[in-house]
Each structure stands twice: as C-alpha cells, then as structure tokens.
Amino acid sequence: MSGLKLERLNPSVKAATVLTCVVLLSFQYLITLNLAVFIAALLLLMFFSEARWGRLAALLVPALIGAFGLFLMGLYYARAPGDLPAGNDAVLPGLAHVTLMPYAVRAALSRNLTAALQLATRLLAYAGLGLLFSLSTRGEDFVLSLMHQCRLPPKFAYGILAAFNLMPNMARELRNVRTAFAVRNIHAGIFSLKPAFTMLVNSVRWSEAIAMAMESRGFDGSGAGRTYYTVPSVRWYDVAFALACAGLILCGMAFLT
Amino acid sequence: MRFQWKLKDILMIAVSAALFGVLYLGCVYAGVFLRGLLIPFGLERLAYEPFYGIFFMAGAFGIYVMRKPGTGVVAELLAAIIECLLGNFYGPIIILSGLVQGVGFELVIALKRYKKFDRLTMIEAAVVCSVVTMGYNLVISGYNLIAPSILCLMLAVRLVSAVFFDAFTTMRLGDGLARAGVLKGYAVAEGMDQEPEEES
Incomplete structure (x- = not known):
C-alpha cells in the first residue's frame, strides 16, 4: 500500500x-x-x-x-x-x-x-x-463498487452511469429547446416548465435508444458469465x-x- | 406482480430524476434571496421547505408511471445515487434520506394495494411522506431540539410543497408524457386509453 x-x-x-x-x-x-x-x-x-x-x-x-x-x-x-x-x-x-x-x-x-x-x-x-x-x-x-460489493444489478449500475453522463446533453437540449421557443416567439419564463417538459420528452426518447444500444452490447447483465474491466475489492x-x-x-x- | 426492471425503465427514471435534481438546484438558487431574508429571524431552514416536495418527485413519478410494488422506492433510490454522484456535502447521507422518502411515499399506495392512482391517493401519499420525512428530520437532523410550533410551521409549508409538486406537478408530467407517447407500455399510459380526459 x-x-x-x-x-x-x-x-x-x-x-x-x-x-x-x-x-x-x-x-x-x-x-x-x-x-x-x-x-x-x-x-x-x-x-x-x-x-x-x-x-x-x-x-x-x-x-x-x-x-x-x-x-x-x-x-x-x-x-x-x-x-x-x-x-x-x-x-x-x-x-x-x-x-x-x-x-x-x-x-x-x-x-x-x-x-x-x-x-x-x-x-x-x-x-x-x-x-x-x-x-x-x-x-x-x-457505482462499480455498489455493483460488486452491494449486489446492485449491473443494469442499474450501467443505467445510472448512462443517465449521469447524459446530463450535459440534457442541459444542452434544454438550451436548444429554449432557443427554438424563442425563434417561434413563444415566451417561456425562467420558471416555466414548458421547455423542461419538451426536453424531457426528447431525453426519454434518447434514453430508449441508448437502452437498446446498451442491451445489444450486454450491459443489462443478461449475458452469462460476463467479465468486468475493474473489480473493486x-x-x-x-x-x-x-x-x-x-x-x-x-x-x-x-x-x- | 413484481416489476421487472429493464434498462429502458431504469434510464427513463434516471433521466427524469436528473431533471428533478436540476429543478431542485434551480429552486435553491432562486431561494437564496428568501434565505438571506429569513436568516436574521433564525428561519433559514424554512426557506428550504417550499421546495421540499421536489425531493419526493422521483419516487412519486416512478410509482405513478409504473404502479408496481417497489417502483417508487427504487426510483427514489436511483435519484439519490445520482444526486450523490453530483458531489455535495451530504454525500451518501442522501441515499438514506432517499430510502426514507421513497418508502414514505409508497406507504399509502401500498395500503391501497397499488390499485388507485387518482388525485386523492397522490395527495394522501404526499402528506404521509411529508410527515414521515419530518420524523426522520426529528431523529437525524436533531429537530427534536426545536420548538414544536416552529416544526409545525415547517411541516405545513412542506405539506403544501409536497402536494403541489407530487400530486399536481408529477401527475401532470406523467399524464403529459403518456399523451406525448413516450411512456408506451407503462401502466400510466394504459389508464390513459380508458379515461382519456380524466385531466383537463
């Protein structure tokens, strides 16, 4: 050590x-x-x-x-x-x-x-x-440690990491939606939930696509005996x-x- | 009866939890002025209460959309872990709070055997959750040292906040997303077909 x-x-x-x-x-x-x-x-x-x-x-x-x-x-x-x-x-x-x-x-x-x-x-x-x-x-x-030490199922661990790393994209999407609203002359105040709602609809759509991509690569932990890059101990x-x-x-x- | 979580569901909940987290932070920043105003009166804590309902939103949204045992608690825990990853001074304590909040919210819905998801049930759940979290604060945050009258005031504000965010905003959000077609295959969207104009 x-x-x-x-x-x-x-x-x-x-x-x-x-x-x-x-x-x-x-x-x-x-x-x-x-x-x-x-x-x-x-x-x-x-x-x-x-x-x-x-x-x-x-x-x-x-x-x-x-x-x-x-x-x-x-x-x-x-x-x-x-x-x-x-x-x-x-x-x-x-x-x-x-x-x-x-x-x-x-x-x-x-x-x-x-x-x-x-x-x-x-x-x-x-x-x-x-x-x-x-x-x-x-x-x-x-998150990796939660998966190995606390038996958090891999799909939760990778799902959390995916969503966490998606957050900057969500912020960018929110800015885009606000700009799009402004272009269409729709006034959305700082406290208006309208842009956030549109952003959430788009984010949920992405998340479905990401989930599918992750499943196809075995990130949902369904594949038997998959290996891990790092195993915390x-x-x-x-x-x-x-x-x-x-x-x-x-x-x-x-x-x- | 048990909900089989798929990656799609986990990401959907986690993404909305991220939004609620950002919403909360935004409200806290907006509330800075109120906090500064209340500090000299010793009521700085009270300034957090109007936004307290946002803490329960992930769990409320999860149970409202999926309507199966445990979905509220798991959704709230997911939100707590993400909040923990964002880095703040509460660290893993948030996970403990999340567990209490998730269980607090699901209590009423579990008593109704996951059959009723109308406005009244959500209001009841929000009220019970507020009371449960106040009990948690009494023990963990040492609020039992504070005069009961002040605690009642805080609880009252928390109740209003929870009903607003978890019974009204969450339901509108869930119904809205279902109507937008992104919640296909979830229980909330099934109910939508039978009573399309339950909410106006």
Whole structure:
C-alpha cells in the first residue's frame, strides 16, 4: 500500500462507514464530539486525500451557511428547557460569569445556546463525513463498487452511469429547446416548465435508444458469465478504517461529556 | 406482480430524476434571496421547505408511471445515487434520506394495494411522506431540539410543497408524457386509453 489515501478505500465500505457514523451521531448531543468529527474529517481530507482545497472550500460554504442558519434557529426557537432531552440542562460555563443580564435571561439564553450549538455542530459533523466521501470518491468507482460489493444489478449500475453522463446533453437540449421557443416567439419564463417538459420528452426518447444500444452490447447483465474491466475489492484496511471510525465515535460517546 | 426492471425503465427514471435534481438546484438558487431574508429571524431552514416536495418527485413519478410494488422506492433510490454522484456535502447521507422518502411515499399506495392512482391517493401519499420525512428530520437532523410550533410551521409549508409538486406537478408530467407517447407500455399510459380526459 503506497501512501495512505482516502481514495484507496473501497467506495461502498466508505459510504457504509459514513452512514454508520451518521446514525451513531444522531443518538447523541455532544458539541465536542460533533466538532471533533468535523475537524477530523477536514484534516483527513486535507492531508490524506487528493481533494483540491478550493473544491473543499466551495462545498463547505453551503454547509457553513446551513450550520449558521440552524444555529440561529436553535438560539431563537429551541424547545422550552423543561422538555429538552436529558443532559441538556447544563448551563454553558462561559455565560455563568456574565452578570450584565438578569439570571433568567442568561439561563434561558445559555440553554438555547447549547441547543443551537448542538444543532449546528451536528450539521457540521454530517457535512464533514459527507465531504469525506464526496471529495475522495469518483462517481464511477462508487457505482462499480455498489455493483460488486452491494449486489446492485449491473443494469442499474450501467443505467445510472448512462443517465449521469447524459446530463450535459440534457442541459444542452434544454438550451436548444429554449432557443427554438424563442425563434417561434413563444415566451417561456425562467420558471416555466414548458421547455423542461419538451426536453424531457426528447431525453426519454434518447434514453430508449441508448437502452437498446446498451442491451445489444450486454450491459443489462443478461449475458452469462460476463467479465468486468475493474473489480473493486474489500481489503483489510477498508475494514480497519470502518472499525476505527465507528469505534472512535463510540468511544467519544462513552467518554466525552 | 413484481416489476421487472429493464434498462429502458431504469434510464427513463434516471433521466427524469436528473431533471428533478436540476429543478431542485434551480429552486435553491432562486431561494437564496428568501434565505438571506429569513436568516436574521433564525428561519433559514424554512426557506428550504417550499421546495421540499421536489425531493419526493422521483419516487412519486416512478410509482405513478409504473404502479408496481417497489417502483417508487427504487426510483427514489436511483435519484439519490445520482444526486450523490453530483458531489455535495451530504454525500451518501442522501441515499438514506432517499430510502426514507421513497418508502414514505409508497406507504399509502401500498395500503391501497397499488390499485388507485387518482388525485386523492397522490395527495394522501404526499402528506404521509411529508410527515414521515419530518420524523426522520426529528431523529437525524436533531429537530427534536426545536420548538414544536416552529416544526409545525415547517411541516405545513412542506405539506403544501409536497402536494403541489407530487400530486399536481408529477401527475401532470406523467399524464403529459403518456399523451406525448413516450411512456408506451407503462401502466400510466394504459389508464390513459380508458379515461382519456380524466385531466383537463
């Protein structure tokens, strides 16, 4: 194994690991653990993958905005303190010293602040995990791995890849239809579904032709004993990665308070 | 009774799912202004709800066109995998959400034994799906920390969005495509011959 890179991990195992971590994280409300997961994911991406930092930043922006939105939502509209889940009654230590506000306001605010941070950091932890997968996995590898490791039938795998690679053509078709409408003096606003409908009719027609072509080349998996150009496999380090991630989060849930 | 997926069906669903994905992205960009407006009030999340119904469209469209057990769930999963390939910060989490959405939508239709596909059934399915996805948000997104009144507001907007996109837009799209002759051989086109003017 030359170089520890996230790209070398099996995509299906990576996806399953991310999903396991997400489900585990949804059972807890630890701000520290959420932040630790987020930071660990970013560090892994920055130093143990070939992901470009620019792309990482570009995808992080919507996550940060979302987290900020959730933070404010939690701050303003957290549930009444009485019926928050257990473990939420801890007043944030930092605010206990601020004596400018009446105690009641401080307590309410700090409770809400806890809920707000819990919500926002959870989204960040999920975003870190999602990015860990998205930025270190080629789509084609993921689909091929789903076919070999998760028994996705070949017709689904190749169908998904065909449709995915058809998307630029669909975009071009949409532009063509819009131009054709303009030439015929039919006004279609930005929100009008008319061009999209025409585009979809044409796309479905293409997809039928493509399906026929793919079937004639055996891409529907009906031919017995067909071979594959690449067969992704699960190695020991895939299992080790999955166990380490789940184990660390379980440890965090057990020992962080 | 089980639907035998052929490559043709998979591509048809995947291509329409791609369109729904683009439609959603377009709406999110269009909603940027609304989000900015709502951020100071702590309601930024609410700005996503008017478009939430688009998430269920692939599943709704799949079940409406093919009308066989599992077609809605599989269609929604196909859409989720494609969305995952497009690259965003949710990554494989989308596949989990897609599964919940697909099952949520097919629930009502399964209870009616895949026999009824009128407007009322689709509205019921959209409503149940909205409630199911809100339950999923309560657990996964930690929405159980939010005041119930705000959650009700979000759910109300989501319900309207789901009914609009999944009962009305999806049905119009399915019927329209069937009338355009590109859905030959699917259940939706068979119904078309018996009641040609069910929709005006």
